[in-house]
Amino acid sequence: MKHAEHDTEESDPVGGADRQWECEVAWPDDGGDRESICESFRLLQIDTGCDSPKDLPVGNEKWYSRNVLRKQRHWEKIVTAKKKKRKQEKERRKAKHAEDKGAAHQHSKRVLKAITKERLLAAKEAAPWLCVDLSMTSHMTKKEISRLAAQIRRLYGSNKKAGKPFWICLTGFVAGSPISEECFRMNDGFSNYLMDTTPESYLDLFPLETIVYLTPDSENALQDIDPHRVYVLGGLVDESIQKKLTLQKAQEHSLQTARLPIAEYMVKNANVKNYHSETLAINQVFDVLSTYYETQSWPEALKAGVPPGKGYVLQETAL
Numbered sequence: 096m097k098h099a100e101h102d103t104e105e106s107d108p109v110g111g112a113d114r115q116w117e118c119e120v121a122w123p124d125d126g127g128d129r130e131s132i133c134e135s136f137r138l139l140q141i142d143t144g145c146d147s148p149k150d151l152p153v154g155n156e157k158w159y160s161r162n163v164l165r166k167q168r169h170w171e172k173i174v175t176a177k178k179k180k181r182k183q184e185k186e187r188r189k190a191k192h193a194e195d196k197g198a199a200h201q202h203s204k205r206v207l208k209a210i211t212k213e214r215l216l217a218a219k220e221a222a223p224w225l226c227v228d229l230s231m232t233s234h235m236t237k238k239e240i241s242r243l244a245a246q247i248r249r250l251y252g253s254n255k256k257a258g259k260p261f262w263i264c265l266t267g268f269v270a271g272s273p274i275s276e277e278c279f280r281m282n283d284g285f286s287n288y289l290m291d292t293t294p295e296s297y298l299d300l301f302p303l304e305t306i307v308y309l310t311p312d313s314e315n316a317l318q319d320i321d322p323h324r325v326y327v328l329g330g331l332v333d334e335s336i337q338k339k340l341t342l343q344k345a346q347e348h349s350l351q352t353a354r355l356p357i358a359e360y361m362v363k364n365a366n367v368k369n370y371h372s373e374t375l376a377i378n379q380v381f382d383v384l385s386t387y388y389e390t391q392s393w394p395e396a397l398k399a400g401v402p403p404g405k406g407y408v409l410q411e412t413a414l
């Protein structure tokens with residue numbers, strides 16, 4: 096190094112100034128810049144026209160160091176500006192990357208939405224229909240109606256994700272009724288749900304022989320799901336269980352009824368509370384139906400929909 100040839104600042108003002116540059120300039124991180132700036136400093140020294148301190152005119156040392164300091168400041172400014180520009184460039188690249196990623200995400204979300212819509216609309220033509228009978232809400236408290244609205248949201252969410260969706264229809268859904276108000280109030284985007292809602296009864300919409308009313312009190316275990324049939328769930332949340340309400344309703348109209356085959360594939364678990372119930376919430380029943388429709392396996396379907404709290408486990412032989 097050139098300044099290593101000079102011993103002290105007093106004996107060599109050029110070397111002293113050189114050391115000062117090295118101390119005061121904020122060096123950028125990469126060695127390339129440091130090299131080029133060193134080179135520039137060397138050139139600056141040559142510009143002074145003084146090869147050695149002996150050549151300096153007496154009394155001009157002050158002028159000389161002022162000049163060097165001015166150039167030093169100039170270079171410091173350049174280095175700072177360069178650093179700032181590089182930082183801005185880095186931030187710009189980062190923002191662009193995030194923007195591109197966001198656009199790709201948006202795109203795939205849009206595509207996914209379109210695929211879901213297509214699958215659900217296709218289900219309307221070819222898949223089994225699942226009606227939720229909302230004509231019994233007068234039997235329910237305000238709290239139960241809110242819970243039913245939440246179960247409808249979960250049921251719809253499961254159907255949207257299902258490999259083989261059903262077509263869902265809310266019957267007895269009267270505008271301004273407590274259940275309709277709760278559905279709109281509690282379920283985001285409810286008006287855009289891809290399903291039918293009608294104030295009419297399933298009894299007036301479908302031939303009676305195609306209807307299967309699902310009720311936990313039926314004598315018949317559901318064997319299979321037929322895409323040409325309409326399955327009806329009772330829109331009920333009965334905390335104080337109103338036994339046989341839907342069974343009686345179905346029998347009044349001579350409808351076919353069925354229960355989930357829980358007794359055929361599951362056994363009572365000796366649980367802490369010793370509580371056992373085959374009555375599920377509508378979204379849980381739907382999870383069983385939907386899994387069965389996709390897998391054709393009752394053990395798998397029951398495992399997916401019957402929560403452990405109901406006190407049932409799959410029979411060893413069904414595993």
Ligand SMILES: C[S@@+](CC[C@H](N)C(=O)[O-])C[C@H]1O[C@@H](n2cnc3c(N)ncnc32)[C@H](O)[C@@H]1O
Pocket residue numbers: 308309310311312327328329330331332333336337338339340341342353354355357373374375376377380
């Ligand atoms: C909370 S349950 C209401 C039970 C009520 N006691 C009744 O009379 O239906 C809500 C609905 O889910 C369906 N459900 C619940 N558990 C079922 C089961 N094990 N088998 C068939 N359907 C069931 C029925 O459609 C039922 O009306």
